Amino acid sequence: xxxxxxxxxxxxxxxxxxxxxxxxxxxxxxxxxxxxxxxxxxxxxxxxxxxxxxxxxxxxxxxxxxxxxxxxxxxxxxxxxxxxxxxxxxxxxxxxxxxxxxxxxxxxxxxxxxxxxxxxxxxxxxxxxxxxxxxxxxxxxxxxxxxxxxxxxxxxxxxxxxxxxxxxxxxxxxxxxxxxxxxxxxxxxxxxxxxxxxxxxxxxxxxxxxxxxxxxxxxxxxxxxxxxxxxxxxxxxxxxxxxxxxxxxxxxxxxxxxxxxxxxxxxxxxxxxxxxxxxxxxxxxxxxxxxxxxxxxxxxxxxxxxxxxxxxxxxxxxxxxxxxxxxxxxxxxxxxxxxxxxxxxxxxxxxxxxxxxxxxxxxxxxxxxxxxxxxxxxxxxxxxxxxxxxxxxxxxxxxxxxxxxxxxxxxxxxxxxxxxxxxxxxxxxxxxxxxxxxxxxxxxxxxxxxxxxxxxxxxxxxxxxxxxxxxxxxxxxxxxxxxxxxxxxxxxxxxxxxxxxxxxxxxxxxxxxxxxxxxxxxxxxxxxxxxxxxxxxxxxxxxxxxxxxxxxxxxxxxxxxxxxxxxxxxxxxxxxxxxxxxxxxxxxxxxxxxxxxxxxxxxxxxxxxxxxxxxxxxxxxxxxxxxxxxxxxxxxxxxxxxxxxxxxxxxxxxxxxxxxxxxxxxxxxxxxxxxxxxxxxxxxxxxxxxxxxxxxxxxxxxxxxxxxxxxxxxxxxxxxxxxxxxxxxxxxxxxxxxxxxxxxxx
Numbered sequence: 170x171x172x173x174x175x176x177x178x179x180x181x182x183x184x185x186x187x188x189x190x191x192x193x194x195x196x197x198x199x200x201x202x203x204x205x206x207x208x209x210x211x212x213x214x215x216x217x218x219x220x221x222x223x224x225x226x227x228x229x230x231x232x233x234x235x236x237x238x239x240x241x242x243x244x245x246x247x248x249x250x251x252x253x254x255x256x257x258x259x260x261x262x263x264x265x266x267x268x269x270x271x272x273x274x275x276x277x278x279x280x281x282x283x284x285x286x287x288x289x290x291x292x293x294x295x296x297x298x299x300x301x302x303x304x305x306x307x308x309x310x311x312x313x314x315x316x317x318x319x320x321x322x323x324x325x326x327x328x329x330x331x332x333x334x335x336x337x338x339x340x341x342x343x344x345x346x347x348x349x350x351x352x353x354x355x356x357x358x359x360x361x362x363x364x365x366x367x368x369x370x371x372x373x374x375x376x377x378x379x380x381x382x383x384x385x386x387x388x389x390x391x392x393x394x395x396x397x398x399x400x401x402x403x404x405x406x407x408x409x410x411x412x413x414x415x416x417x418x419x420x421x422x423x424x425x426x427x428x429x430x431x432x433x434x435x436x437x438x439x440x441x442x443x444x445x446x447x448x449x450x451x452x453x454x455x456x457x458x459x460x461x462x463x464x465x466x467x468x469x470x471x472x473x474x475x476x477x478x479x480x481x482x483x484x485x486x487x488x489x490x491x492x493x494x495x496x497x498x499x500x501x502x503x504x505x506x507x508x509x510x511x512x513x514x515x516x517x518x519x520x521x522x523x524x525x526x527x528x529x530x531x532x533x534x535x536x537x538x539x540x541x542x543x544x545x546x547x548x549x550x551x552x553x554x555x556x557x558x559x560x561x562x563x564x565x566x567x568x569x570x571x572x573x574x575x576x577x578x579x580x581x582x583x584x585x586x587x588x589x590x591x592x593x594x595x596x597x598x599x600x601x602x603x604x605x606x607x608x609x610x611x612x613x614x615x616x617x618x619x620x621x622x623x624x625x626x627x628x629x630x631x632x633x634x635x636x637x638x639x640x641x642x643x644x645x646x647x648x649x650x651x652x653x654x655x656x657x658x659x660x661x662x663x664x665x666x667x668x669x670x671x672x673x674x675x676x677x678x679x680x681x682x683x684x685x686x687x688x689x690x691x692x693x694x695x696x697x698x699x700x701x702x703x704x705x706x707x708x709x710x711x712x713x714x715x716x717x718x719x720x721x722x723x724x725x726x727x728x729x730x731x732x733x734x735x736x737x738x739x740x741x742x743x744x745x746x747x748x749x750x751x752x753x754x755x756x757x758x759x760x761x762x763x764x765x766x767x768x769x770x771x772x773x774x775x776x777x778x779x780x781x782x783x784x785x786x787x788x789x790x791x792x793x794x795x796x797x798x799x800x801x802x803x804x805x806x807x808x809x810x811x812x813x814x815x816x817x818x819x820x821x822x823x824x825x826x827x828x829x830x831x832x833x834x835x836x837x838x839x840x841x842x843x844x845x846x847x848x849x850x851x852x853x854x855x856x857x858x859x860x861x862x863x864x865x866x867x868x869x870x871x872x873x874x875x876x877x878x879x880x881x882x883x884x885x886x887x888x889x890x891x892x893x894x895x896x897x898x899x900x901x902x903x904x905x906x907x908x909x910x911x912x913x914x915x
Contacts, residue, residue, distance in 0.1 A: 172681075173613045176688035180617075183692045187699035187722075194703060194715055195646055202642035203368035203380035203710045207306035211315045218360045220306075224638045226361030229354040231637070232565045233329070234492030234556055235572020238344060241365055242381060242641065242709045243789035243866075245574055246495055248474050249342035250870045251789045254385040256321065257366035258867035261389045263317035264292055271313070293390040297379065300371040308367065322359040329355045340477035341872050343491035350558055365641070368710060382716060384708035385866035386786055392865075394785050397713040401720040402782035408721055409776065412728035432676040435749045437819060443519040444531040445596075450820055450909040451538055452512040453813045457905035459505030459545070460810070464898040466498035468891045471845075475884045493556045496570065496577045497549060502801060503575065503656075504545055509809025510660060511537075511593050513667055514622060516816045518600035520674065521615065523607070526600075533596045540589045547585070548578035555579070566637040573644060575652045576632050587629050594626030614669060614684040617691060621666040624659030631655075642710030649705045656805065657771075658698040664808050665690045668760070671815070675750070677743050690729070697725030707781050708788060716781050723779045730772035737764035753818060755831045759811030762839060766803025774799050786861045790869060792854035795846055803842060810901060817908040824908055834900030841894025849887035853880055 205224065209217040236245030239252050265277040268288050273280060277288065295311055302308050310318075328335050328342075329349040339346060349355050369381040370390055383392045469480065473494065478486035515534055519526050554560045555569025568579040576583065601619050605612055631650035635643055669683035678686075703711070703719030740760040744750050774796040778784055787793070818826075856879070861869035868874055 173684060173688060176685060176692070177613075180688055180692045180695070183696050184699070187695055190700045190718060191702060194700075194711075194718060197714065198642055198646045198706075198711055201373075201710075201712050202640040204302055204306065205364065205640070206302055206308040206367075209308045209310060209363075209367075212309060212311050215315065217310065217315055217318065218363070222357060222360045223364045225354075226357040226359065226364070227641075228562065228566070228637060229349060229351075229358045230361050231570065231572030232354070232555060232558065232562055233348050233358075233572070234490075234496060234570055234577075236574040237492040237495045237572075237577065238348065239342070239870075240789050242369070242645075243384065244645065244709065245789070246492075247789065247791055247794060247870070248477070248491065248875070249344060250872075251385065251866060252362050253365040253369055254387070254789075254866040254870065256325075256362045257370055257385070257387055258389070258865065259321045259324065260314070260317050260363075260366060261292060261296070261387070263320040264295075264314055265289070265389070267313050267316050267320075268292070289389055296370040296390045297372045300367065301374060302371070308371075318363060322356070322363075325359050325362060326352065326355045329358065338872055341876050343473040343477040343486075345478060345486040345490035345492075348490075348492075354562070373712075378713075380710050381708045382711075382713060382781075382785075384785055384788065386861060387865050387867070389865075394782055395713065397716055398781045398785060401717045402780040404717075405720040405724040405780050409724040409727055412725050416728050433747065433749075435752075436674055436676055437520070438749070438822060440520065440524050442820070443524070443526040445526045445534045446516055446519055447820065448531050448534045448538075449512055449516055449816055452508060452515070453817050453820070453905050454909045455538070455541070456505050456509045456512060456809060456813045457902040459501050459508065460806075461898050461902045463498055463501035463505060464895050466494055466501060468888075468895055470495045470498050471884070471887055471891055475881060488557075490556060493552060496552050496556075499575055500548060500552075500577055502806070504541075506801075506805045506809045507590075508541060509812045510625065510663065511541075512816055513812035514593065514597050514625075514663075516819070517667060517670060518597050521604045521618070521670075522600040523604065527603075530596065530600070533592065537589060537592050537596065540585065540592065544578075544582055544586045544589060548582035551579045551582060552577060571637075573648055576648055580633070583632060587633065590626045590629050594622055597622045597626070614666075614673070614680065614687065617662075617684070617687050618666040618670055621659065621663035621691075625655075625663050628655040628659050640710070642706070645706055645709040646711075649702050653702045653705060654699065657800075658694065660805060660808075661694050661698070662691045664763075665694070667812075672743070675743075675753075677746060677750075693729045694726075697722050697728065701726045704779055704784075707784055720779070720781050724776070727772050727776045727779075730768050737761045740764065752825065753815065755826050755835070756811045756815040756818065758835055759807045759814065762807040762835070763804055763811065766799055766807065766842075770796065770799025770803040786866075787854065787858045789866065790854050790857040790861065791850050792858060795850045795854055798850065799842065799846060807838075813905060817905060821908045821911070824911060827904055827907070830900050830904050834897045834904065837893050837897030837900060839897075841890050841892075841897055844890030844893060845887050848890060849883050853883050856880065 205220045207220050209219075211217060230241075235241075239245060239249030239255075240247070241251070242253055243251055245251075262277075265285075265288055268291070269275055269277040269280055269284075272288075273284060277285065280288070295314065300308060300310065300314075328338060328344070329347075330352065331347040331350075336346065339348075349358060369379055369384060370387075370392065371379060373380055378395045379392070382398065383395055386392055469489075470491065472480060473486075473491040476482075477491065478484055519530070551560070551569045555565050560569040566579065567581050570577055571579065571583075578586070598619065601615060601622075604615055629651060631647045631654075634647045634650075666687050669678065669687040672678045673680055673683040700718050700722035703715045704723035705719070707716050707719060740757050744754045744757050778787055778792055778796055814826075857869040857874075860874055874880075
């Protein structure tokens with residue numbers, strides 16, 4: 170460890186403490202997740218549904234695309250309703266009407282204020298108190314509630330079928346006709362939707378709040394923020410301010426600013442490319458091709474929000490419904506961004522190894538490429554067959570569509586992807602083992618680089634730790650290990666280590682600065698990032714302890730982003746350190762964009778939805794999409810693009826970047842992203858937030874509200890920004906393609 174001993178001990182302590190916290194809360198998730206009742210019965214003894222019926226409904230939901238058609242517990246797509254909030258509200262309205270008719274011979278809306286207040290108080294007591302689960306796993310419902318369920322269920326059975334009476338509604342929800350062809354499966358689906366509504370309305374044993382911490386906002390049964398929600402929201406803001414103050418103090422007094430003289434010639438330009446590095450051109454092209462596919466799918470997905478079953482009058486939803494297109498859009502993002510990162514790692518590995526390949530390294534690189542191709546095509550094909558219901562329901566989870574956003578691909582393809590990541594890790598590690606034996610190698614920088622590789626290679630595995638019938642809360646816990654911890658945590662550390670290694674080898678950084686900066690950054694990222702995973706689980710069926718930990722640590726995630734303006738300036742300035750560095754202008758500009766969007770997308774827009782009181786009202790609204798687009802593409806997308814352009818620059822030293830093409834591409838991508846946020850996503854999300862606070866989440870996601878002329882106009886306006894963004898993607902992709910396939914100059 171040497172001079173970096175304190176930084177290593179700090180990193181080890183941070184990882185030990187934070188993963189202990191996350192692991193302990195995982196144990197609590199398993200113990201405290203909303204249970205599946207063994208049996209739901211009426212007060213008169215009638216069996217309404219069983220645990221097997223609910224689980225069958227969960228499987229049926231997965232075969233429709235799951236979170237790609239509306240959302241559950243606020244997680245999923247935004248066009249159709251959140252089915253949890255929607256079912257709960259519809260059932261409550263039915264209950265109140267049945268009770269009003271029985272007692273007063275009128276509909277609930279026709280009663281006076283006092284009569285309505287009495288019935289609402291009774292409904293709240295029945296739903297929150299009398300519906301608690303018994304020790305034997307039974308839930309007893311009043312006969313009135315059973316009648317309400319019987320009134321509500323046909324709506325969903327009809328909606329998911331092919332009844333002409335619901336065509337307009339399906340179009341508004343971007344659902345294809347016959348989303349779930351089997352009537353028996355549709356009936357089972359209603360059992361699952363009931364269960365999610367029960368979990369969000371019945372109080373936990375010995376508690377005064379529901380399994381989802383009173384989410385969603387539903388005034389009819391007093392589903393409002395808990396005391397803990399307010400307390401930890403305030404605490405998160407205080408911690409954010411304190412953290413920013415401490416960081417600025419530490420940066421001003423403790424950081425060392427060492428000037429460095431850049432070499433007169435490009436050090437990496439002197440290195441003879443190895444066979445495995447030369448084989449990376451196809452990785453560059455695959456990344457660019459998947460990027461273009463993803464943005465085109467994104468444009469089609471966005472268009473479905475205004476024409477739910479058509480593309481400018483052409484009905485394509487029978488073959489390519491919204492759920493499928495959105496699945497491919499999200500999966501493509503994961504695939505191309507991951508491929509960009511893998512490309513950077515495979516290019517750096519031989520440099521670490523002294524400029525040479527281990528035996529069969531090129532064969533391994535080529536085999537990994539084929540494996541990635543198989544996973545991409547196989548998972549896309551499985552998604553298509555699943556949503557066409559060509560796959561038997563019992564095989565859907567394994568080969569078709571898991572139904573979980575970002576992990577939609579069938580389990581078989583998911584396992585193959587993990588095997589591919591392990592193969593990548595093997596190819597990387599075998600190049601670095603020898604480097605540890607070299608006398609003049611900085612083993613500290615090398616060690617943190619290897620550790621970041623291991624994180625990228627191995628931490629996709631938690632996505633395999635749940636099954637088809639795992640409780641939604643358990644699944645969400647592991648899903649966010651992948652979406653948050655793997656992507657936002659270990660990808661971030663890998664990028665930092667890769668930056669340090671690249672800039673040190675280019676002569677832009679001193680070795681001590683690169684090493685100390687990487688170790689310190691890794692500690693800061695992991696301190697907030699690991700326990701901060703829990704902020705995604707506030708209302709997914711966890712206890713208030715998850716809220717406390719998630720709120721506090723996710724606030725700390727934002728703290729280091731305050732200094733990214735300086736990082737952006739440093740990356741921009743590297744091109745002016747020496748004449749040869751100007752050739753790296755566009756990879757460096759991508760890294761400048763990363764710093765900007767990290768500060769805005771992950772920082773500002775991330776914290777906008779992170780405090781519990783904020784997320785209580787806006788979870789599942791377009792405000793989440795603001796953060797998702799600006800952080801996922803703005804940060805990790807530009808990182809991946811910067812990496813492949815950097816690799817391409819050294820693969821093709823005889824070619825210069827086309828300044829006009831790259832300038833247009835860079836600003837069209839950034840301008841398009843700003844446009845879709847400012848002109849559509851953020852205004853729509855803000856208007857929805859007002860409705861959610863005023864009336865409840867059900868209303869903010871309802872057909873009536875979402876089809877208002879103003880919101881429809883805003884979604885149409887987004888088309889302009891989408892086209893701008895797509896234009897930028899084509900410019901970047903064409904540049905990458907030219908650098909891969911253009912003839913070498915002699």
